[in-house]
Amino acid sequence: MDESSFGEDYGGTYRSGLVAIIGPPNAGKSTLLNQFLGQKVAIVSPKPQTTRNQISGILSTDEAQVVFLDTPGVHKSGQRFNRYMVDAAWRALTASEAVLLVLDAGLYLARPQLLERDTSLMRKRVQQSGNPVFLALNKTDTIKDKSRLLPLLQRLSELWPEAELHPISALRGNETDALLSGLLGALPEGPPLYPEDQISTLPMRFMTAEIIREKLFLALEKELPYNLAVIVEQWEERPTGISVYATIYVARPSQKAIVIGKGGRLLKEIGQQSRLELAEMIEKPVHLDLWVKVKKRWHEDMSFLGELGLTE
Template sequence: MTAQHYRCGWVALMGPPNAGKSTLLNALLGQKITIVTPKPQTTRNQIVGIHTDEAAQTIFMDTPGLSQVRGRLSKAMLQAVWQSLNQADVIMPVLDSHLYIRHPEYLERDLAPVAEALASEERPMIVVVNKVDLFADKSRMLPLLTRLSEMWPTAEIFPVSALMKDGLPALMELVRSRLPEGEAQFPEDQISTAPVRFMAAEIIREKLFLQLRQEVPYCIAVEVEHWEEDEARGQTVIHAVIYVARPMHKGMVIGKGGKVLKQVGMEARKDIQELLGGKVHLELWVKVRENWTEDPAFVQELTRIEEVR
């Protein structure tokens, strides 16, 4: 393909919590770059994933779920969403079809404000209707698809299953066709703009989400304090701090006899080793930082990823 026909652009994934945006991004890239848990509001930052082939470079921005929860952390997460929209060449709302077919009354509550905000939008928009694998009878989706077409009359409605990778090749082809012509902005082997320290901290946070059943994960932050390449031992040494908002949470994160923290460390180390392609020595500490979610400077530092555009 000639250089003048090469395409390159930014795609903003947005939508309600737990719609599968991160699962979709990982599946489209063919590699895990953003954490995934069954809990809503897992993603706190704008995560950039880059897909490059001979026809186009597609730069995806995974964003926190749009919700009505309050607090400084929530405001920072919403700011990341709208920042992504300002950057985007293509807007891609991602929706949980299973939720809205079971509870059609939630559709207006969750999506009407977003649809109204984007009503005059002239950029290409692709509404991804996710989790279609949960329906044996696909005809049950027709009322939902009809209503989405009414809410977004100029958008293309595209059902997929990110988990089963059903429909993703066709979706990727559609996205590429909507990108503007232009040269690639990143090296062809680069898959994300996030620093590896940030990705390692996110892996640790993912394992905490999966281990803890209470609301504690939403009051947890992870910060890598020390990163060293130990060439003599052929390993990367990582020291990370897990911050909790209340003293009572510290014991829950550590677990009886240190069981929870040990399990988190084992699972996180395995994934970080896969990320880095080498041995990792990981040490974790738990510290109390009371009400950190309402500390603007701390929240800003946690949610900040260097501007890339």
């Protein structure tokens, strides 16, 4: 499709718009986005709060185009860094035409007292948006006895009477087609917002930093991944491929030693995994240089947070 006229040939029956994906940390929002798109645009890990920035993914069909806004997990926090992440979710709400709330079924079956606490953080904001609400009760594949879901679904219908409920498994793709169909039907009529072959609005520098950060999340234990930041200092196209220079920032010298690993082995492994995924994504050879630097209290540095895209 000619990019200069990609919205001109669609009649009034075509639908397009933005859907904000919100929910508590580790509910499976990024996994669901990747499932919808059929490919990876958002990083995932078993650890909560992996997503820091608003991530966009674009799905185009013959009848509609939806721009998903995957957001950081909604939670209470007094730290400036975490507040900026949650603010990204609220900004996505105001920009969207529909809201997709994702909740972890297993968590609320095990700890039902958390359900009202977690959803109350979002309820007022969602109501203020005035948008159609879809509620995905995720990770149902982890529940052997599906009848256990019935009381939880009943309680959710009481807390969110305006929401369309969908028990799903984002990881397995179970029942996600019906959810997607509902979301597309809720969009207003209008031409596509982006060319049909575009899957994200994110620049490759950002995608590269996210891939590196994902490998760090998977390789490191406990709290250390939350004390890391990645900035791509240089991205250069050459005849032989792509040359990338990226810096991993940590808060303390002891963390730097852990990230590098004995004899530099961990950093080398992270670099190799990141390079392979990047090369597969862009279908070109990639040369990746990784450096580790200490930047004390980077969480509170407004200028640095701005470089990470975490300020308004």
